[in-house]
Amino acid sequence: MFRPTRTTGGIAALALALTAVTILLDNPAAALAAGSLALFLLWRGWRFNRDLRVLATSLAVEREVDRTILRQGTAATVRVRVDLTVPPGVDVRVRDLPPAVAADEGALCEPGIPTAYTIRLMAAGETAFAGNIIEASDAFFSRDLLCRRFDAPHLQVFPVGTKYAGGKGVGTREVEVDRRATLAGSGVRGFRLYNIGDDPGSIDWKISARRGTLYVREPTGLEGGGPLIVVDLPRRNDSDRETFARFSMVICDAVEGGIESHEGCSILVVTSGEVVRFLPRTEDLRKALQALEGLAPVEPRAPLYRAPGPAVLAARARLPGREGGQEGGYLAKLGSVLGAFADESISPFAVAVGKAMDQAEASEIRLYSLLRKDDASHLVQLTHEAKVRRMRVILRAPAGAGTIPGVDTVEVL
């Protein structure tokens, strides 16, 4: 309903005072003044209602979102232009409302002037803008009118799909939990639906109340330099076109998000024992996406690479012979042979990856892989190099594809 201004309150008080004068003095002129002031307010209210109707019917909104691929928790810029017929004597501003799942308040727009603002969508799924609020006022009344007619464009938000290791669901292997990432006070990367077994303390009650179902916060993890995004290209025979297209889309989105939410990111593309491409720390999104252009499943030069690297060889060499007798002797001999090879062996792949990591100066590695079942030894080397440099490794792989030793967190691709 309309809100009266101070002037309206003053006129109403004046009308009441004149009514009192009429009653006390029986003065018809005072009665006329009191009645005409009350009529005046009614007339102004009616006129304001008509002006508001003109504003609502003439409203036209053009809205553009700069990103075509939206990921849960990442920022997107919205450009909006509002046009409407403003009757004389009426002040109008229009507030553009972001989608209900956005963690922002929207922006105030002047009619005819393009405005840009940023939104961050915190929940996955299909969503649309909530409309506009016309904030109109004249000398006597003001009113905020919600218009929902302009909700385009409809947005599709992809989930982060995080599954933290150490809780459950990654098999019987004990996986190191990065507790620093879950300390109170760490940033929130996004939100996802509550799963049974999640920590009730991580439930975000505000988002949950807004969406009508439980959502939990996902911590940002370690902050530091930009992440190193490692892409493990699948072999030609290992992936169909559709799977690879989705894989590429997720990687492009990760690079985009990485550049926007951090101070740039680095990109390393590998396949079996081979570094395909490396782009050191960049903040230029176009350059980063150019580095990912033309990626396709490859036919590796070493199809049967299966080289876990010197570190794993050395670890195997240190295995004690648990049993005596013939088997114990065999193991001891094998250990000495492996040890000799480990000392002499140098993995060019591990060296190249190590140099890339040094150049990237990242504190976190995000490894995207479809995880071949027959050989993930190059990824074992890569993870080992990361651990030597005290980097946190997040593996993003298809559900049920397994994991790699040394990975901190496994997330579903």
Next chain:
Amino acid sequence: MAFDRRFLLLCAGEVLVVAVGDLVVALILQVIVLAAFLGDRRGYPVYAAGVVLFAAVLAASGTIALLGLAAALGVGYALLTLYDYRLARWAGERA
């Protein structure tokens, strides 16, 4: 501040209207004072016609006409609320 000064002038005008005493002169003064108070006079003749009608009723039936006016105003505000509700409903619908 400028508007406050205009409101003070309106109050002064109302005092003048009451001081005049005569209904016809008061009516003319009242229409002039309120017209001077307004910046934008779109639709003002409609209001002026309403005031003339009210003055005629007042002249015919005395100050008791204020009670009738109060009832009419109540209906008017109720109608205004209804129109506003319909506008809010219409605007709130999705395309």
